[in-house]
Amino acid sequence: MLTERQVPYTGPYGLPTGPLKSKGPTAEACKRFFGRLGYIEWNDYDQHWNKMLGDAMIRYKKKHGLPADPSYGKLVWAKMRNQKVPAGRPNTGEWCFDPYARKLIQDEAGETSESDDEALVQHFIREYWLLAIANNPNYSYSQNRPVKLPMNPSSSTAIGDCSGTIIQAVHYAGAKSKVAVEDPAKFKFSGYGNTDMYEDDWPKVGSPFRIGDMAHFHSPRHVIQCIKAGTVATAEWGSHGWEGSPELLRLSNYSRYPEEFMFVVRPQLVKEV
Numbered sequence: 001m002l003t004e005r006q007v008p009y010t011g012p013y014g015l016p017t018g019p020l021k022s023k024g025p026t027a028e029a030c031k032r033f034f035g036r037l038g039y040i041e042w043n044d045y046d047q048h049w050n051k052m053l054g055d056a057m058i059r060y061k062k063k064h065g066l067p068a069d070p071s072y073g074k075l076v077w078a079k080m081r082n083q084k085v086p087a088g089r090p091n092t093g094e095w096c097f098d099p100y101a102r103k104l105i106q107d108e109a110g111e112t113s114e115s116d117d118e119a120l121v122q123h124f125i126r127e128y129w130l131l132a133i134a135n136n137p138n139y140s141y142s143q144n145r146p147v148k149l150p151m152n153p154s155s156s157t158a159i160g161d162c163s164g165t166i167i168q169a170v171h172y173a174g175a176k177s178k179v180a181v182e183d184p185a186k187f188k189f190s191g192y193g194n195t196d197m198y199e200d201d202w203p204k205v206g207s208p209f210r211i212g213d214m215a216h217f218h219s220p221r222h223v224i225q226c227i228k229a230g231t232v233a234t235a236e237w238g239s240h241g242w243e244g245s246p247e248l249l250r251l252s253n254y255s256r257y258p259e260e261f262m263f264v265v266r267p268q269l270v271k272e273v
Contacts, residue, residue, distance in 0.1 A: 001082040005116075007097050008109035013049045014071035022049040025108040029101035030072060034060070036085050036096045099203060112210045112229040117179045121269045122211035124173035126227045128153050129238035132165065132246040141243040146191025150175060163194045165240040166214065166225045170269065180271040184214065195221040202265035209235045212269050215251065217260040224249060226264075 013027060014020030024047055031045035034056040054070025062068045064079050083096045091098075097105070106114070113119040132139060132153035140159040147164035149171050160168055167185050174181035185193025186201070193199060200216050200223075209215075213226040215237060228236035233252045240246040251257045 002095060002097060002102070003115065004081075005111060006102055006114050007077070007081050007105055008111055009074060009077050010105055010108045011072045011074065011077060015049060015051070015054050018071070020049075020071055023047055025104035026072065027053060029097065029104040030057070030080075032098060032101040032104075033080060033083070033096045036089065036091060036094075036098060037083065038086075038089055103205065107208055112208075115270065117177070117270050120177040121170075121173045121179050121181055124176040125169050125211055125225070125269075127176070128169040128172045129225070129227045129246065129248075132158065132169075132240070133238065133248050136244070136246060139240070139246055141240065141245065143194075145194075149189055149191050160240055161194075162223050162239065162241045163199055164191075165238070165246060166199075166223065167191070167193065169225065169238070170212070170267075173269075180273070182268045182271050184212075184267040195223045199223060199267075200263070200265055202267045204263045205266045206264070207231045207235075209264060210266065213264050213266050215264045216262040217256045218262055219256075219260050222256065222260075 010026045012020045014022060016022040027049040028045045028047045031040065031053055034040045035042040039056040039059055040052055057070050057072065058068045061076055066075055066079065080097065085091045085094050085096055113122055135154050135158055138156045138158060141161055142159050143161045147160055147167055149168060151158060151160065151168040151172065163185060167183060170181055170184050171189055183189045184199055186198040187193040195216060199214060205213060208229060208231050209226045210229045211226050215224050222241050224237040224239040226235055227238045235251065237249045237251065238246055239249050
């Protein structure tokens with residue numbers, strides 16, 4: 001079953017003719033749920049709890065022995081968290097609340113991680129960057145590969161570049177947390193990888209951002225890592241793009257934003273077991 005952190009409760013929702021909330025990200029997420037289940041036609045959904053969604057909810061509740069009304073409450077929320085796509089449907093065996101649906105719900109609930117393990121990894125990613133930024137005078141910039149792993153961010157011989165320092169930060173977070181983590185460069189922590197290879201292949205996300213998210217820029221290709229969750233105005237980012245860095249940034253006053261901004265991706269931080 002998807003955990004309460006992966007799909008937090010954001011209800012109740014219901015039709016606009018009633019007293020419940022009838023517009024928001026959870027409505028779109030539930031439409032994706034029923035679209036994957038085959039109850040409604042797959043489409044670009046809006047965030048309105050409308051009759052189509054209410055009818056799908058009634059059908060689902062009847063099938064599972066729940067009071068058959070068009071609303072989204074805690075009983076059906078608990079059942080939906082355990083629902084996978086049935087055989088014969090596209091994406092058979094996957095969760096009906098797909099990753100984008102979960103993001104919509106998590107953002108509405110203000111969640112910034114999907115598990116305690118991920119939250120711990122995020123804590124140490126931030127710790128790495130803050131230590132590296134504090135050690136700015138001793139930090140060197142180099143695009144050489146492979147990047148050194150492990151890297152002590154407080155070392156007098158610390159070295160990295162924009163993508164290399166992100167690799168080092170996640171590697172450090174895995175070692176400190178004792179949680180198995182994924183290489184954001186997708187090279188199994190061999191020390192290889194950069195922004196125009198695989199680091200930009202992760203799912204693209206928008207605000208609000210979470211620790212571990214990576215913002216990509218062009219002219220030249222550059223990447224920074226979110227180290228404090230928030231919006232365009234409030235999130236904090238670590239950057240190591242020149243000899244005078246690492247440095248702490250906010251997108252709202254970053255010289256490369258928005259003219260050179262490309263997109264933000266969300267790497268998988270914790271390995272699936």
